[in-house]
Amino acid sequence: MDIRTHRIAAIPGDGIGIEVVAAGLEVLEALADRDGGFRFDVESFDWGTDRYRRTGAFMPEDGADRLRGFDAILFGAVGAPDVADHLTLWGLRLAICQPLDQYANVRPTRMLPGIRSPLRHVGESELDWVIVRENSEGEYAGQGGRSHPGLPLEVATDVSIFTRAGVERIMRFAFRLAQSRPRKLLTVVTKSNAQRHGMVLWDQIAGEVAREFPDVRWDKMLVDAMTVRMVQKPASLDTIVATNLHADILSDLAAALAGSIGVAPTANLNPERDTPSMFEPIHGSAFDITGQGIANPVATFWTAAMMLEHLGEAEAAGRLMTAVGRVTADEDLHTPDLGGRATTRQVTDALIAALRGRNA
DSSP: OOOEEEEEEEEEESTHHHHHHHHHHHHHHHHHHHHOSEEEEEEEOOOSHHHHHHHSOSSOTTHHHHHTTSSEEEEEEOOBTTBOHHHHIIIIIHHHHTTTTOOEEEEEEEOOTTOOOSSTTOOGGGOEEEEEEEOSSEEEEEEEEEESTTSTTOEEEEEEEOOHHHHHHHHHHHHHHHHHSTTOEEEEEEOTTTOTTHHHHHHHHHHHHHTTOTTOEEEEEEHHHHHHHHHHOGGGOOEEEEOHHHHHHHHHHHHHHTTOGGGOEEEEEOTTOSSOEEEEESSOOOTTTTTTTOOOOHHHHHHHHHHHHHTTOHHHHHHHHHHHHHHHTOGGGOOGGGTOOOOHHHHHHHHHHHHHSTTO
C-alpha cells in the first residue's frame, strides 16, 4: 500500500505555543499510526521571540519562501511580555500570512460536548458558527506611518485598504462556505455608516456576489449591533464574514461565548492552494501560564483536524474530532480555563487513548 506523506512545517513560537504544538504533533502521530495510510514529515523551526532577541529578527528574511515547499504549517503563538506586540505580529505571523497570500482566515465556533457557554440556556444546536475573516488587507494592510516623531504635531496614520479583488474573493469564499452548510445562511458584517468609502465598497460587492448564490440567504449587520446579536440571538447566525479587524474581535467573543478561547481553532487558507496554508490555535502565547503544564491543547487538536481536512484526510479529521468530543465531555479532563484542574499532559494522553480505543 502506498503511504501518503504530508510535509508539515511546525513553528511552535512562544509561550504555550511550544507546549500545545508538541501535544498536537503527538496526536497527529498517533492518528497516522492508527490509520496506516498516511504519515507526517515534520520539520520544526525555532522562529519566535527568542530568535528575535538573539538575532534581531523573528524569522529569516527568506522565511516565507522556505515554507513554500510544505503541504501545511502548524503554528503555535508569538508574543512575549518584554517585546512590543506590533513587533511580534508583523515580525512573524503576518510575515508568513501575507507573502503566502493566506487571505481566508476561517474560525469555526461551536459548543463542544461537556463545555458550557456563559450564555444561559444555550446549547450545542444554538451556537454553531463559522467566522470568515478577510486576512490580507483591510485594517491590517500595513499602510500608514508616523511623521514628526516626538514633536507636538506628531502624526500617526493607519490606512484601511479595501480592493475590489480582495473583497470579491473573500465574499465568494464566504458565500461558497455558507452554501456548503445545511442552513445556507450568511451574515455580512460592516460599519458602512461610519466608514463611508472602504466599507461601502465592501457592502456593494457583497450584494454583487450574492447574486451568484441565489440559494444562500444573507443579511447585513453593523459590527456593534453584531456583538449584541451574538449574545442575545446566537441561533440566528451561521456563517459570518467580516473584515480583518472586525472578525479578529468578533471571533474572540465567539470563542468566549462557546466556553473558552482555549478550544478555538484557526485556519489561514490560501484557497487556491498556490501556497501552503497555516493552522493555529487563536489563544496566543499566554505567558501567565507558560511552563505550568496547564495550557488547554484542545484548540490545537481542533486546529489539527482542520489541517487534516485541508490535506484530504477527512476520515482522520472526523476521527480526531470524535475523540476531542469524548475528552471534553469528561469534566475531569477540563483544564483551568474550563474551570477544571487537568494538565496538558493528561488531556493529551486521554485524547491519544481515545484515538487508540476500539471504537475510535
